[in-house]
Amino acid sequence: MNERIMNSIKDRLPATLTTDRLVLTTPTLEHVPDIARLANNFAIYEMMARLPFPYSEDDARFFVEQIAPTDAEHCYAVLLGGTSFMGIVGLHFVDGMAPELGYWLGEPYWGQGYATEATRAVVNAAKLAGVPTLRSRALSHNARSSNVLRKNGFVETGEGPDPAGTNAGKPATFMTLEFAR
Secondary structure: OOHHHHHHHHHHOOOOEEOOOEEEEOOOHHHHHHHHHHHOOHHHHOOOOOOOOOOOHHHHHHHHHHHOOOOOEEEEEEEEOOOEEEEEEEEEOOOOOOOEEEEEEOHHHOOOOHHHHHHHHHHHHHHHOOOOEEEEEEEOOOHHHHHHHHHOOOEEEEEEEOOOHHHOOOEEEEEEEEOOO
16 A cells, blocks of 8 residues: 555544544543553553553653654544543554554553444444555454454454564564455
């Protein structure tokens, strides 16, 4: 997928998504304290390829101001009832590859179906925007994350070392979702 096509797809993704319980919207500086509070958790760090630890408000501000607005990202802050920040979900765009779905939720929100619900909203938006294929990955021992992806139609395409970030070399499960044409 070339950069022009990726930007076209990114431009067609809505700024806000709404589900029964959640509002997904652009991360803002208002979210910085909650991003830092929830992401500063070793249990989250050890599953994520692109989060530092410890995670500070400076890290959250850098994410909101320097990472989220780039052409390579389309991120959503996940808000319970439209107000309580819970985590981040979004798509990462790399030239020549299908967009990669990624997400994290603060530990107090685990096991309640929120990750599945937020992910489903982004998957549906990507499909409506004309994305033919999505990819994602989870560390092989992270069964909860793999289950969230399976519930949203992803299928396992292989296992191998995680290719990037703080998880480089750790065993990962690679998954893909192909939309019917």
